[in-house]
Amino acid sequence: MKKVINYPYINKRNNTNKSKKTRFSFSNRGMSLEKDLKLTNEYYLEVGKACIHKKPTPIQIVNVDYPNRQSAKIIEAYYTEPSTTDYNGIYQGYYIDFEAKETKSKTSFPLSSIHKHQLQHLEIIIKQKGISFVIIRFVSYNEDYLIQSEKLIKFINENKRKSVPYQWIKENGYIIPNKYTPRVDYLEIINKILNI
Amino acid sequence: MKKVINYPYINKRNNTNKSKKTRFSFSNRGMSLEKDLKLTNEYYLEVGKACIHKKPTPIQIVNVDYPNRQSAKIIEAYYTEPSTTDYNGIYQGYYIDFEAKETKSKTSFPLSSIHKHQLQHLEIIIKQKGISFVIIRFVSYNEDYLIQSEKLIKFINENKRKSVPYQWIKENGYIIPNKYTPRVDYLEIINKILNI
Secondary structure, three states, X not given: OOOOOOOHHHHHHHHHOOOOOOOOOEXXXXXXXXXXXXXXXXXXXXXXXXXXXXXXXXXXXXXXXXXXXXXXXEEEEEEOOOOOOOEEEEEOOEEEEEEEEEEOOOOXXXXXXXXXXXXXXXXXXXXOOOEEEEEEEEOOOOEEEEEEHHHHHHHHHHOOOOEEEHHHHHHHOEEOOEOOOOOEOHHHHHHHHHOO | OXXXXXXXXXXXXXXXXXXXXXXXXXXXXXXXXXXXXXXXXXXXXXXXXXXXXXXXXXXXXXXXXXXXXXXXXEEEEEEOOOOOOOXXXXXXXXXXXXXXXXXXXXXXXXHHHOOHHHHHHHHHHHHOOOEEEXXXXXXXXXXXXXXXXXXXXXXXXXXXXXXXXHHHHHHHOEEOOEOOOOOEOHHHHHHHHHXX
16 A cells, blocks of 8 residues: 655645645644745734735736636636735735745845845835835744845845845844744734834 | 728727727727726826735636746636735825726616625725725716725615615715826825825
8 A cells, every 4th residue: 555654845845836735744844935824814814913915826818718608717828927026915004015935045035036026016115104024934944034125125225135145134134933823923023013 | 901990899899808909099988997997006106106906817727837947838727716806005004905897787786796705805904994995887877986895885784785776876986087197096086085
């Protein structure tokens, strides 16, 4: 009899496939940041704390097949570059807007993983008096950081680097507590920043 | 020689095809509400008034073909029901959230065109102290109305109707001025409501 054992590394690979649900998890390890944020936002919604959603992936639809009147099957489509960040919503009257990224690097966060349009979008949100930030997960350390857009953009403008050093993030960002529920309690950091 | 003439009714039909751009327009007539709102939001963004975007259409991706490392072609995907409204963003610190619908009816707006989840979402936004509303275009009259979510939800709860009468919308909503730029200046109505 063939038995599939969910070793941590297999588990981790399964998690990159968004449509499959992992059957076993070793505490918080191996869970993707996207999945953790999904659970976190569902929790915030359920308890009435906030209403923050991930935007659907932007796709350009080229061809749709209609086998019958009820169903439509998209048979040709392409991923397109996002013009905004992935997450936005409202937290007790405050507009919230952020991007979330994982990195396997132990030394720095590569800026190539954030699109130019997304950085421009964060700048616009600052001007519009919204709360905007980036959540970066360092997979190797199992650490999540919240970095305010203002600080990140200032760093990018002042240093012509292609990545943000881990040490800089540690000093200028806020580490997000790793809990069971909610998993990535980033609003706790927002409370600290806003002093509420 | 075959010449294609863009009669108003042809023009109108073309506009339902989002990927095609109409070459002629008879003032504002025939333009879809979605297209008009796209231009309006682009204008707001350009002048730094607000940052409001339409969310991408939610799609469940089933199968992706990778002909080479650079490109990914989605070959099987399906439309899924949205859990939020189509539009959200920020206007000078205020969280904005709305749904936009067109109707060809001259007498009422059919509630079937708004998903149950979307109405629940509007209720959540009210509780979160956001500004939420519905924009309804009566195509026959070339009139756009902004109806605050609070009023619409109250009407739905008090009347067990399947549609909202045109007359009720006329009396309880705000007519949005039809301009050249921005086309559907809904933030002017928000200014009135907020008294700013």
